[in-house]
Amino acid sequence: MTEPHVSATVQLGTVGVAHADISAAESVTANRRWWDADADDYQAEHGDFLGDVRFVWCPEGLDEADVRLLGPVAGKRVLEVGCGAAHCARWLTTQGAHAVGMDLSAGMLRHARKIADATGVRPPLVQATATALPFADASFDLACSAFGAVPFVADSDRLMAEVSRVLKPGGRWVFSVTHPMRWVFPDDPGEAGLVAQTSYFDRTPYVEVDEAGAATYAEHHRTLGDRLRELVAAGFALTDLIEPEWPEGHVRLWGQWSPLRGHIFPGTAIFVCDKR
Template sequence: MSASGQVSRRTAGPEETAAANRSWWDAEAGAYYAEHGSFLGDSEFVWGPEGWREAELGLLGEVFGKRVLEIGAGAGQCARWVAGRGGQVVATDLSAGMVRQGVTLNRTVTPPAKAVPFAQCDAVALPFGDATFDLTFTAYGAVPFVADSAALMREVARVLRPGGRFVFSTTHPFRWAFADDPGPEGLTVRQSYFDRTPYVEADADGEATYVEHHRTMGDRVREVVAAGLVLVDLVELEWPERNREAWGGWSPLRGELFPGTAIFVCERPRAGL
């Protein structure tokens, strides 16, 4: 954020949110990969800044032979991990810049047989038919970056087949009340946990350049249930001793005291259940 920019809490609707976040990730795709690529790996599946991997947690279940969709995929590192284990996966992202980064990685680090197909699209308007996928997931993608996350849940439920699974990680709602600081300043409550006013970065003219939306834990559960999904597990990640790195506001100091990431494991019920 430049000195002429603005940071505030204000309303931001779906169109403004999508335009801001698309532009921000388009511009930041290369820098984001340069900063975090070694931590994430090009074909690894990392659930969040704590560093826990899907290979350790096993939240997706068996992926071999499954039709899999990743939303908010970024450069598709997680999708590439799934493909390497026999999943038939498609990676999607709102940002053309991130999709380009993913296609570049396909050429440079992925054997052609394991290349991941990408589609640029909004997670609240997926270009796929009903009941297309056995499994959908996102690791810190899409969910906090859309104004209507309830619509996202409904859209995911639509493309899931009965018995299919949706797993998503996002910033733990508890974190919203604290300053986004990895040090001691980040241990003090700064605002109400119940204040759902979006976080907005804007340029000197007040035009949004980046937006995040907050939901409480109860909000998230109600969105899942209202979409016709069943919440089968909720994982609040503890900070592993092996990770001594800070990532933005996530750090060992804060992670030892309260959770920074929540993972929701959801399923679409089978017919008649």
């Protein structure tokens, strides 16, 4: 008999949202538990769009095969930070890169191993936190993250410093996150999502909580200026900031991403950075 489906929200006992400060350790614990619980649902909902061996940067569908933000990857050692099911690391492997996928969640890495077995593309996988990377200094040529890790850590300045540490001088770091201006609006793909409700300058995290008030999920807002200062402090130079436009004919909804909102203001920011 098939076990009844239980969502991550139900598994973790989430009852509401509390915009409140949260420690770095609490954020790590909440998000590890969330992604472990939600991994099956996430892959079922988005796996077809992400592809088993594809590097897509964002819900707008910007594909690394087309834009080549990382530059030439053949023969390069590449770290995917917050790899989830490691779609990007597998694509990089097929391009001749020596890719490594790293993620906090055992549940997401379970899907990475399953797809690796199905495709025969098997980059090494490591479970770790993005703020304490278990790699030697200057051990990678490139690092990337497609909506992984960066928004989910309270101390993203430390994450930037860690990525800088494991990159060789001149190495490139490219990551995509929800565009900071989206924090002004509610997470609604419809018309309600067009009405500003929150100050852009309010850095209070978005936290989902259980009945006891313990965090079950957390995301952290940084302004564009905040991100730039983190990067400069970590030794990076920002070489490009990409705000993908919504493609004509693209009708897929992804959470708060939709054609309605995408044609009016950006949903994604992609930072292209080189280590000085």
